[in-house]
Amino acid sequence: MRFITYLILLIFSSHSFAITIPVKTATCQTKEVYDSYNAIGKLKAAKRQDFFxxxxxxxxFVSDKQGQVVESGEVVFAVDKSLAESIKQHAVDNYEEANLSLKRSQVLYNKKLISDDALDQAKLKVSNTKSALEQANKTYKNMVFIAPFKGKLGGIDYLPGNYVTPGPEPVCSIIDESAGKQITFYLPEELINKLDDTAEVNLKLNDKIYPAKIISKSPYLSPNNGGFLVSTSTDSNVDIPDNATVLxxxxxxxxxxxxxxEEALGKGSQGDFIYLVTDDSAHKIIVQTGFRNDGFVEIAANELSEGSIVISGGMNKLSDKSKVKVIPNDK
Incomplete structure (x- = not known):
C-alpha cells in the first residue's frame, strides 16, 4: 500500500513539474546588414566662388543683387575701383607701347640699322611690361570682384565707404545652384580601407534624410587629427542651405x-544566446553576433537557419529544454 501511494505521488510530482510556459516567437530571416558610422560635415556648393x-x-561698390542671380562678368564688389582701373590701364598702355616699339626695332634691325643689343633691349621691355600687366591684372582682381559664372550672389556685410583689411573670411560668394552640392567629412583611420564604391551615405538635417554619394576619398591621413578626408555630393535640388552643418x-x-x-537575444555568462523552439521545447543555443540594424541583430550558429523559430517574449521564465506554448504576438 505504501508503495502504491509513493508511486502515485511520484507520478503526480513529475506531471506538476512539467509546466508549460507561454512565450512569443520570431522567425530567423535573411536580411541585408551593414556597419555604420556617423560624422559631422559641412555643405558647400559644388560650383562656388569665394572672394577674399x-x-x-x-x-x-557693393552689388544690390544680393540673394539674386548675377551674370558672368558682373562686378559684385570693389575696393578703390578707380585706383584699380588706373593701375590696370597704365600697365596695358605700357605693354602696348613696348610691343609697338619692338615692331619698329625689328624693322630697323632687318635693315641693319640697329644692333643686336638694341633689339634685345626692345624684347626685354616687352617681357617686363607683360609681367607688370599680369601683376596689374592680379591686383585688379583682388580689388574688383567679378562674377566668373552665372550664379546666386550671397549676402555682403559691407557698405560703400567702409574701410576693409585682409582677413580669412570671404567678403561674398557666388554659387551655381544647378551644379550640385558637396559635403566634406573627416573620418577615423580605421575606416579608410572599409569605405568603397558600395558604401552608402545619408545626410540628416531637421529630421529629413537626403541621399548622397562618395565622390573622392583621400588616401592620406591628416597630421592634425589623424583622420582622412571624404567628399560627398548630393543633388542641387536638395533643401540644405550652403555652409550648413549636417550629420x-x-x-x-x-x-x-x-x-x-534584438528582443530574441539574451546575454549570459557564456555569451549571447537564443532559445530555439523545437517539439514544443525551448533549447538554449549560444550564438555569435554581428551588426545591429533597425531592431535586428546578425547571428550565427550551426543549429540555426532561415525559418528557425526562436523565442522573443517570455525568455526570463525559461531554462534549457523548458516546455513552451506559443501565443500570438498581438496578445
Missing amino acids: ISIAGTVD GEFRFSKHKALVIP
Missing part, C-alpha cells in the same frame, strides 16, 4: 546575413 579681401582700402551616416560592409529581432 587681400588689399586694404575703401569700399566704393552624415556612412553605411558600409553590406552583406546578407541571418538575423533575429
Whole structure:
C-alpha cells in the first residue's frame, strides 16, 4: 500500500513539474546588414566662388543683387575701383607701347640699322611690361570682384565707404545652384580601407534624410587629427542651405546575413544566446553576433537557419529544454 501511494505521488510530482510556459516567437530571416558610422560635415556648393579681401582700402561698390542671380562678368564688389582701373590701364598702355616699339626695332634691325643689343633691349621691355600687366591684372582682381559664372550672389556685410583689411573670411560668394552640392567629412583611420564604391551615405538635417554619394576619398591621413578626408555630393535640388552643418551616416560592409529581432537575444555568462523552439521545447543555443540594424541583430550558429523559430517574449521564465506554448504576438 505504501508503495502504491509513493508511486502515485511520484507520478503526480513529475506531471506538476512539467509546466508549460507561454512565450512569443520570431522567425530567423535573411536580411541585408551593414556597419555604420556617423560624422559631422559641412555643405558647400559644388560650383562656388569665394572672394577674399587681400588689399586694404575703401569700399566704393557693393552689388544690390544680393540673394539674386548675377551674370558672368558682373562686378559684385570693389575696393578703390578707380585706383584699380588706373593701375590696370597704365600697365596695358605700357605693354602696348613696348610691343609697338619692338615692331619698329625689328624693322630697323632687318635693315641693319640697329644692333643686336638694341633689339634685345626692345624684347626685354616687352617681357617686363607683360609681367607688370599680369601683376596689374592680379591686383585688379583682388580689388574688383567679378562674377566668373552665372550664379546666386550671397549676402555682403559691407557698405560703400567702409574701410576693409585682409582677413580669412570671404567678403561674398557666388554659387551655381544647378551644379550640385558637396559635403566634406573627416573620418577615423580605421575606416579608410572599409569605405568603397558600395558604401552608402545619408545626410540628416531637421529630421529629413537626403541621399548622397562618395565622390573622392583621400588616401592620406591628416597630421592634425589623424583622420582622412571624404567628399560627398548630393543633388542641387536638395533643401540644405550652403555652409550648413549636417550629420552624415556612412553605411558600409553590406552583406546578407541571418538575423533575429534584438528582443530574441539574451546575454549570459557564456555569451549571447537564443532559445530555439523545437517539439514544443525551448533549447538554449549560444550564438555569435554581428551588426545591429533597425531592431535586428546578425547571428550565427550551426543549429540555426532561415525559418528557425526562436523565442522573443517570455525568455526570463525559461531554462534549457523548458516546455513552451506559443501565443500570438498581438496578445
